[in-house]
Amino acid sequence: MTPFALETSLHWSAVGLYIAGMVGFAWALIFDHPEKVRRTLWITTAGLLPHTAALLLRYFRVDHGPYMLKYEVLSSNAWIAIAMLLVFVWRRPNWAPIALVALPAAILMMGLGLFTNPEARTLPPTLRSIWLIFHVVFNKLAVGAFVLSFAAAIVLLRKTGGASSRLLDRLPGPDVIEAYTVRFVGFGFVFWTTTIGAGAIWANQSWGRYWGWDPIESWSLVTWLAYAILLHARIFFRLKARATAWGTIACFVLSVLTVLIFPFVFPSMHSAYFQS
Amino acid sequence: MLPFIPKTAKRFLRSPSVIISEITAISVAAAASTVWPNCHFFQSVWFAALALLAAASLLVVVLEQAGRLRSQWLTCLTPSHFQTAPFRAEFERPAQYQTSDAEARPTVRIWTLRRLGLSGSGVFHTGLLLILVAGALRALLGADAEVDLMEGETLQPTATAWAAQWPGALARPVRLQVPVTLQAVKAERYDTGALRQLKLCLLVQHKDAIVTEEIAVNHDLRLGSNRLFPSSDYGPTALVEWQNTGAPLARQAALLKEAGIGRYEGIASGPGGLRAHLRTQVDSAGHHPELIEVRVMRDHGLLFAGEARVGDTLVLPGGVKLALHGTPFWARLRGSRDYALGLAYLGFALVIAGATLIFTVIKLDFCVAVTPLGDRERVFVALKPQRFAPLFQERFEQLVQAQGRRASQQAQTSPGDEAREEACSTTLSTSRLLRARLAGWLFLLLCAPLLTSCKPSALDQARTLVERYNRVVSEAYRRGDVKLIDPVVGPREGKKLTGLIGVRLDFGLTLDSRLLSLEVTDVEETKTVMRVRTKERWRYRDLRIGTGEQVGEESLDSYEMLYMFTNVNRAWLVDEIRFTKPPWVGRRQTPWTADRKGAPVVAPHGTPSEHPTP
Numbered sequence: 106m107t108p109f110a111l112e113t114s115l116h117w118s119a120v121g122l123y124i125a126g127m128v129g130f131a132w133a134l135i136f137d138h139p140e141k142v143r144r145t146l147w148i149t150t151a152g153l154l155p156h157t158a159a160l161l162l163r164y165f166r167v168d169h170g171p172y173m174l175k176y177e178v179l180s181s182n183a184w185i186a187i188a189m190l191l192v193f194v195w196r197r198p199n200w201a202p203i204a205l206v207a208l209p210a211a212i213l214m215m216g217l218g219l220f221t222n223p224e225a226r227t228l229p230p231t232l233r234s235i236w237l238i239f240h241v242v243f244n245k246l247a248v249g250a251f252v253l254s255f256a257a258a259i260v261l262l263r264k265t266g267g268a269s270s271r272l273l274d275r276l277p278g279p280d281v282i283e284a285y286t287v288r289f290v291g292f293g294f295v296f297w298t299t300t301i302g303a304g305a306i307w308a309n310q311s312w313g314r315y316w317g318w319d320p321i322e323s324w325s326l327v328t329w330l331a332y333a334i335l336l337h338a339r340i341f342f343r344l345k346a347r348a349t350a351w352g353t354i355a356c357f358v359l360s361v362l363t364v365l366i367f368p369f370v371f372p373s374m375h376s377a378y379f380q381s
Numbered sequence: 382m383l384p385f386i387p388k389t390a391k392r393f394l395r396s397p398s399v400i401i402s403e404i405t406a407i408s409v410a411a412a413a414s415t416v417w418p419n420c421h422f423f424q425s426v427w428f429a430a431l432a433l434l435a436a437a438s439l440l441v442v443v444l445e446q447a448g449r450l451r452s453q454w455l456t457c458l459t460p461s462h463f464q465t466a467p468f469r470a471e472f473e474r475p476a477q478y479q480t481s482d483a484e485a486r487p488t489v490r491i492w493t494l495r496r497l498g499l500s501g502s503g504v505f506h507t508g509l510l511l512i513l514v515a516g517a518l519r520a521l522l523g524a525d526a527e528v529d530l531m532e533g534e535t536l537q538p539t540a541t542a543w544a545a546q547w548p549g550a551l552a553r554p555v556r557l558q559v560p561v562t563l564q565a566v567k568a569e570r571y572d573t574g575a576l577r578q579l580k581l582c583l584l585v586q587h588k589d590a591i592v593t594e595e596i597a598v599n600h601d602l603r604l605g606s607n608r609l610f611p612s613s614d615y616g617p618t619a620l621v622e623w624q625n626t627g628a629p630l631a632r633q634a635a636l637l638k639e640a641g642i643g644r645y646e647g648i649a650s651g652p653g654g655l656r657a658h659l660r661t662q663v664d665s666a667g668h669h670p671e672l673i674e675v676r677v678m679r680d681h682g683l684l685f686a687g688e689a690r691v692g693d694t695l696v697l698p699g700g701v702k703l704a705l706h707g708t709p710f711w712a713r714l715r716g717s718r719d720y721a722l723g724l725a726y727l728g729f730a731l732v733i734a735g736a737t738l739i740f741t742v743i744k745l746d747f748c749v750a751v752t753p754l755g756d757r758e759r760v761f762v763a764l765k766p767q768r769f770a771p772l773f774q775e776r777f778e779q780l781v782q783a784q785g786r787r788a789s790q791q792a793q794t795s796p797g798d799e800a801r802e803e804a805c806s807t808t809l810s811t812s813r814l815l816r817a818r819l820a821g822w823l824f825l826l827l828c829a830p831l832l833t834s835c836k837p838s839a840l841d842q843a844r845t846l847v848e849r850y851n852r853v854v855s856e857a858y859r860r861g862d863v864k865l866i867d868p869v870v871g872p873r874e875g876k877k878l879t880g881l882i883g884v885r886l887d888f889g890l891t892l893d894s895r896l897l898s899l900e901v902t903d904v905e906e907t908k909t910v911m912r913v914r915t916k917e918r919w920r921y922r923d924l925r926i927g928t929g930e931q932v933g934e935e936s937l938d939s940y941e942m943l944y945m946f947t948n949v950n951r952a953w954l955v956d957e958i959r960f961t962k963p964p965w966v967g968r969r970q971t972p973w974t975a976d977r978k979g980a981p982v983v984a985p986h987g988t989p990s991e992h993p994t995p
Contacts, residue, residue: 222950227571230578230598230613281771288769291740298736302729310599313525313610313717315725316516318423320415330408334401341397371415 108166109223115159116180116219120212122152123187127208134202134272142194142201149208150191156184156215167225172241174226179218179365183211185249193253200285202272206256236307243299244364250293251360257286258353265346283346286353287339294332297360301325312374320371324363331356386441394434394441403435432513439510446503453499458491463748463763467770468777470762474785476753487752498742498767505735511728518721524548526555526716529636530563531618532709535586543716555716558605560586564593566615566710568667574643581611581712607718614638614713616645617670619659623651624694624702635659636711641867645670654679657703658860669708676860677703681893682929683861686886698927743767745776749784760784843904843913846953847944851896851917858882858892861926871947871956885923890932895920897937911946911953914961921968936968 106114126149133141160171160181171177190207194200261282264273276282304322305315316322335352338344344352368375386394393399410431414422422428463469526543528536536542540554548554562584569577580597585604596602601610616637623631631652637645637659649657657677661670677685677697685697694704719725744767752759762784764777850869857865863879870878885892896919903914921936941962946953 224950227573227575227577230576233578234599278771281774284769284771288740288772291736295733295736295740299733302733305729306726307599309722310601310610312612313608313715314519314719315722318411318414320418323411323415327408327411330404330411334404334408337397337401337404341401367415 108162112159112162112166113219113223115155115162116215119152119154119156119159120215120219122148122155123208123212123215126152127205127212130201130204130208134205134275137271139198139275142198145201146191146194146198149187149204153184153188153191156180156187160184167227169228169232170238170241172237173228173232174223175221175365176218176223179214179221182245182248182364183215183218185245186211186214186252189246189249189253190256199275199277202276203253203256203260205272206259207252210252210255231311234307234310236303236310239303240300240307243296243303247293247296247300248360248364250289250296251357254286254289254293254353255357257282257289258350258357261286261346261350262354265350279346283349286349287336290332290335290353290356293360294329294336297325297329297332301329317374319375320373321363321368321375324367324371328356328360328363331359391441394438395445399434400438400442403431403438406431407435432517436510436513436517439506439513443503443506443510446506450499450503454496458493458746458748460489460491460748460750460761462491462746463765466746466748466763466765468764468773470777470781471759472781472785473754473757473759476756476758477751487750489748489750491746491748494745494747495742496744498738498744501735501738501740501742503735504731504738508728508731508733508735511724511731513728515721515725515728518724519549519719521549521551522721523719524552524555524717527713528716529614529711529713531634531711532563532565535560535562536714552718555607555718557607557609557716559588561604561609562586563712563714566712568615568663568710570643570665570667572665574665576613579611579613579615579712581714583609606720607716609714609716612713612715615710616647617661617663617708618711619647619649619661619673619708620706621649621657621659622704622706623649623655624704625652626700628652634711637661651677651701651703653701655684655697655701658862660864661708669710671708673705673708675703675705676862678860679929681859682924683859683891683926684929685927686861743769743773745773747780749780839904839906840901843906843911844899844901846911846946847899847901847913847915848896850944850955851899854878855894855896858885858894861886861891868952869955871949871954874955874957886926889926890923891926893922893924902941909948911944911948913944913946915942915944916940917942933970934968936966938967939965 126145129141129145129148133139133145160177163177164170167173171181186207190204190211194204260273260276261279264276264282265279304325308317308322309315335349335356338352339349410422410428414420525547526540526545528542528544530536536557537560538557540546540556542557543555546554563581564584565582567580567582569580571577578597580595583594583596583602585592585594585602594602596609596611598611598613601608603609616639619635619637621633621635623633625631633649633651635647635649635657637647640646640660643663643665644660645663646658646660649659651657655677656679657675660674661672663670671690673689675685675687675689675695676683677695684699685695687695689695689703689705691705691707694702696702746763746765748761748763748765750761752761762777762781764773764780766773853869854866857863857878861882863882866875866878896917898916898918900916901913902916903912905912917940919936919938919940921938923932924930925932940960943959943961944955945957945959947956948954
């Protein structure tokens, strides 16, 4: 078996386990078997093992981290999102319903990545910087936190929209869900801030300026400002829970566009690294 | 603080609507700049005014927060502070210690954890203010410069030594304090030939000593207030000399630029309209190339095609000679000066630290008041988190349990109201106005992808692809250089063109063609294949290699063509070309079949014409 075939097999094994985990969550929550949530968590956690192995294998094969191709970026983003979800649900088992939103989003992200061109690319000199590591790692953490905030916002909308089910009743009250939604947004905001800061220092090293209004820089700033508007508006105008949830969802959509779509749409100094 | 600013102005600058409007306006400007990159929003006066307004707001907010932080930090909390606490419980328990009535006095214990969390917002906004100030200083006093240097060449300590300068509005150009010589360029490559790292050895000629310094991509050199750093652009230089009888020697350094992995191309202009197209390959070890492919052209005629080694002198038709003296590497060196860089970095650090403090370090105020009631005592327990109150329910329950009672029985909790952060100086209820604003922002966010998804139409894209293909192939015919077609054709069409260009070269000819008109009549596109139908008019003439003279008659042709493009790694390559109608060919005979009686007229695209010109 070639290393690439092994990597692909590991990736798809992970997808299989994640899907099994998602089905398990749905079964446990819809048919009211809370004791099975823990077992399902184990299944999903087991999915992280082949996923981690696939990413490590890829790392040793191409000699750089997962930040050159959509294939690598999406897979590692999904890894982070699922890992953060699991950490949270292990600590707060009654929050298991958000897995029904976050897990499909992560699986979709991973699936999209697996159908893109996986041909390995070498790292150009400008990308050989320690700041790239910080830039990428914090970007992935931000994406993970935003996925969780998005999932919490969806749950919050259901909860405050008058919907009632055993699934929703298991969750804490709307005020707690809202606080968690904002806290996830806050963590994502911190990570995104660090992403921009590390990127700026790296840009100064490579291109001689820390800010150049490159389209991807601009959209990352717009995303950051959108989250800043949400956080400020929540404080200034005492936003209701539903308004906060809708704002979170809008900001999440913007962050997805910035991370996954705009690098391929706008001609940018960044897009050269993601065009395959 | 800021006594020179009227109170109304301060109130205006820190009002929520103004702050939200500023953030929104900056967001819209940044987004618009990506959709309309030629509008130069960021150099406009209104953007400068917007940035100034945002800085003023930040300054007012920072000063206000600093004052509030000081007073909050020093405030001595009393039980009244907990009247609005989201978590409160009151219950009785057996007295913990037996005391006499005389000694029985109420005890109140108040304490605070994670007080540092109070500073988060102030630190964050101070960082933002520093970044804005640093950005303004960079725009006014910073400067950037660029120059291409060859190995052995010295960059003199003058402003004019740089090829290009971009000084700020109030800045002087970049000027080094000492001469710097580029001693050597070292390129590391992957096995695939792609560039891995680029290092430059510099000789810095200080007054008292010459110091060797090495810089690389992402590793700069500080010289006084300037930084020197290389970009990834580099390549071999062809040091050529044109020798023409009776004319002075013309020496030239032609910088060859990367045109594929390890492949470098460039042009040297000579006397009398001569142009030498040069190409070479750099091996993965990064050695200086010894051999250079040379094609000398005048106007559109190919005079010479061959190779030259370092030290060779090529004798061209007409007596002109071209000597190749060396192939040192060149590299692009950049200089920049930014006095406020440290300020910007400090700003970044403060912003990150502030945001981290805001969301991870939450100040918690605790109060436990015990009032003796004989052999029992009344206990009042309260917890007041700075923010995210609902998340501290467990913490409160633990506190109450520690005091001897389950919280769930008597806790009067109303999380969510008071815990909505301390920072709001002005608050409004969720009103229609706010809803309208939110709807507006959402609308903007939703419109953004629509705006950005505007792609060129299929016809425009097809036209661009066909024009690019024809431009490249025409040049390949003109220069007799089949390597030029690699970026635009697939293997099948490439093989055909290689044959056609080769046949002409065998006859000592090149083809000079000019596209007179192009009309794209139809486009069919799938994900991997694009079929483009066109109507084209061309002017052709054959030129003899060596003299550039026209051979045979000129031809005006009209074609109806079908181009079949395939998508290979996001690039559209021509896989095959067909005539959809027999071509209309102007000339009756091609010069290179002139000696073959009855040979058919052949159109340049390689398909025999079924019906020679009427």
